[in-house]
Amino acid sequence: MWQYKTDSSDRSAFPMGLTRIEGGIHISVAAAADTCELLLFPPQSRLDQAIRIPFPPSGRTGDVWEMDLAGENLDTYTYAFAADGYIFADPFGPQFAGREVWGDPAQVHALMTSPVKEEPFDWGDDRPLKIPYEESI
Secondary structure, eight states, rough: OOOOEEOOOOOOOOOSSEEETTTTTEEEOOSSOEEEEEEEOTTTGGGGOOEEOOOOOEETTTTTTEEEEETTTTTEEEEEEETTEEEOOOTTOOOSSSSTTTTTTGGGGOOBBEEEEEEOOTTTOOOOOOOOGGGGG
């Protein structure tokens, strides 16, 4: 059985989506719902095999739900959310899986999940433009 620990006592301001913290991840999602859950999908699992982790009521502020999650091997999972039973992808997810074939009508209703592990992006030779604000359009 996979072991995890949730905590909603850290009331610091975090961006929406997943944020790396010491020992795990911080999750923030907006959902106008009475209940909200994080759905974690183990590698090569089906959608009905999700580990459902409810957001604690103490982690809710208005329609924003948040919690810290500590556990082993979180980077091997993908995730989505459920709010009052409605399952949806993280609108702030940096990457998505679940609709790998572009333009395939059979995948229109397939759930998209995001990996917990954020792959580094190689920006190559790109550098900030450093255009002064007053010279911007």
